[in-house]
Amino acid sequence: MLFTLPEIEDAARLVHRHMPPTPQYAWPQLAARTGAEVWVKHENHGPTGAFKARGAIAFIDWLRRTHPDCPGIITATRGNHGQAQARAARAAGLRAVVYVPRGNSVEKNAAMRAFGAELREFGEDFDTAREEAMRAAEAEGLFPVPPFHTELVRGVATYGLEFLRAAPPLDAVYVPIGCGSGICGVIAARDALGLSTEVIGVVSTEAAGAKLSAEAGRPVETESARTFADGMAVRVPVQAALDIYAPGAARILAVSEDEVAAAVRILFADTHNVAEGAGAAALAALLQEGERMRGRRVGIILSGGNIDTGPFAAILGGTTPAP
Numbered sequence: 181m182l183f184t185l186p187e188i189e190d191a192a193r194l195v196h197r198h199m200p201p202t203p204q205y206a207w208p209q210l211a212a213r214t215g216a217e218v219w220v221k222h223e224n225h226g227p228t229g230a231f232k233a234r235g236a237i238a239f240i241d242w243l244r245r246t247h248p249d250c251p252g253i254i255t256a257t258r259g260n261h262g263q264a265q266a267r268a269a270r271a272a273g274l275r276a277v278v279y280v281p282r283g284n285s286v287e288k289n290a291a292m293r294a295f296g297a298e299l300r301e302f303g304e305d306f307d308t309a310r311e312e313a314m315r316a317a318e319a320e321g322l323f324p325v326p327p328f329h330t331e332l333v334r335g336v337a338t339y340g341l342e343f344l345r346a347a348p349p350l351d352a353v354y355v356p357i358g359c360g361s362g363i364c365g366v367i368a369a370r371d372a373l374g375l376s377t378e379v380i381g382v383v384s385t386e387a388a389g390a391k392l393s394a395e396a397g398r399p400v401e402t403e404s405a406r407t408f409a410d411g412m413a414v415r416v417p418v419q420a421a422l423d424i425y426a427p428g429a430a431r432i433l434a435v436s437e438d439e440v441a442a443a444v445r446i447l448f449a450d451t452h453n454v455a456e457g458a459g460a461a462a463l464a465a466l467l468q469e470g471e472r473m474r475g476r477r478v479g480i481i482l483s484g485g486n487i488d489t490g491p492f493a494a495i496l497g498g499t500t501p502a503p
Contacts (some may be wrong), residue, residue, distance in 0.1 A: 181423060182368040183334055191238050192338040198237045198268075201342045206480075209450035212227050214466060215474035219350065220451065221343040221481050224459060228263040228295070230322065230411075231339055232483030235266035235361055238335025243323060251275055254317045255325035256310035258358075258410040259288025260484050263295050265325055271298035277322060279313040281305050285410060286487045303429025305405055307415045327359035328418040333368060336361045340369030343479060351477035352378040354462035357390040357432065358411050362483055367428035377479075378393050379423055381432035384440070384457075385413045386503070391432040393417040396423065401477040406503040408491055409440050409457025411484060413503075435464040441500040443467065447482065448496065456487035 201420050202225045210218040215408075223231035241252060252275025262278040269276040278297040280289060281304055292330050293299055302312045310327065317324035343349065343366075353370075355363040363381050370377050383391045387405035399422060405413040425432075443460035446467075455463075462480035466473060491501035 181371050182364065183337060183372055184389065185372040188337045188341050188372050189370060191334045192341055194288065195234050195237050195338045199233060202226055202285055202339065203503055204343050204347050207451045210446075212465070213446065213450065213476075214333050214470055216466070217477040218466070219347045219477070219479045221339060221479060223331060223339055223457065223481060223483050224453060224485030228260065228267055228291070228393075229334060229486045230260035230264070231362060231481070232260040232264035233267065234338050235332035235335040236261075236268035239325065239329060239331045240265070240268040240274070242331040245270055247323060250323045250324045252277070252324040253278065253325050254313050256280070256306060256313040256327070257292075257349065258306050258413060259285050259292065260486060261327065262292045262297055262413060263288070266292055266295035266297035275322065277316070277320070279309040279316075281309045285486070285488050291486065298398065299492065301382050305415060306413055307405075326362055328421045332361050333364045336365035337368040339481075340366040341373070344369055344373055344375060347479060349375075349476060350377050350479045351476040352380055352430070353481065354380045354382055354465045355481045356461040356483050357381045357383050357410055357425065358414050358456045358458065360390065360425055362481065364421055365425040366481070367424060371428070378430040379428060381429045382461040383432060383434050384409050384435045384461070385436045387413050387415070387419045388490060389414060390422070390425070391434055393422050394429070394432050397426070398461060407437060407457065408501045408503045409461060411456060411458025412461060433459055433465045435468060437500050439464040439468065441495045444487070444492070444495045452494065453482060454485040455482050455486060456484050459484045
């Protein structure tokens with residue numbers, strides 16, 4: 181077991197001092213469309229528009245306790261992790277240096293700066309930006325925040341705890357996978373609560389490293405991770421996360437760019453919520469398994485709503501945006 185129930189409950193008390201619990205609703209149009217009772221965990225309603233706020237709150241609290249002289253943090257992101265880290269770090273009086281790849285989301289970049297991040301562009305993808313951020317950390321005396329860390333997961337597990345306690349008993353929960361804190365948090369909460377809920381991971385067909393790695397039993401890097409669902413755009417799986425989701429997930433599904441775009445449209449039409457690509461991936465996977473889940477009670481994680489205006493308009497217009 182990754183965490184005991186009291187350890188996640190302690191994290192929840194900390195997180196809830198900085199943000200309220202997010203809601204979960206059963207949407208009847210999604211039920212009519214899928215044949216399942218569909219509950220949505222609305223992490224798009226958090227203070228940064230994505231679930232990452234929780235992990236940052238827990239991580240920065242841990243950092244302040246264990247490294248009281250630390251002047252600031254440095255990390256890499258495609259956007260949601262960076263917003264969350266900047267928000268929590270600046271609230272704690274710390275510098276927040278954030279690396280993003282060139283061509284990153286314009287609106288996520290603007291949000292990170294608004295939360296107080298010192299933004300730096302480097303490399304062609306997340307993994308290259310991450311390597312540079314970790315190199316710069318030592319040179320500049322800043323604490324390197326990795327994409328996956330025990331305290332990040334403990335913070336993120338609080339949404340799993342909220343969801344699994346507030347919704348009726350769920351047969352399955354679909355969770356998108358980037359570096360893995362989200363799915364590991366849900367697995368941790370499920371196991372701490374002693375539930376039998378299936379946890380099903382979701383990746384992009386264009387960034388399928390987590391799926392390939394779980395199937396191979398070892399980290400499998402992909403040559404690229406070009407997907408408009410930037411929250412899943414990871415080339416290099418994280419071993420520590422793989423060690424948790426490979427045995428803990430029932431299976432991992434890959435969804436195409438067109439399937440994700442369709443799920444974004446459906447979430448807007450059926451619930452009038454804006455979902456970014458990774459935020460819609462769970463619904464895309466449920467639709468892929470429609471027959472299998474018919475008549476069951478299913479949860480999907482709407483992990484974030486931070487999609488740029490242009491791609492969102494393109495999706496609502498019926499097209500799939502380029503990565």
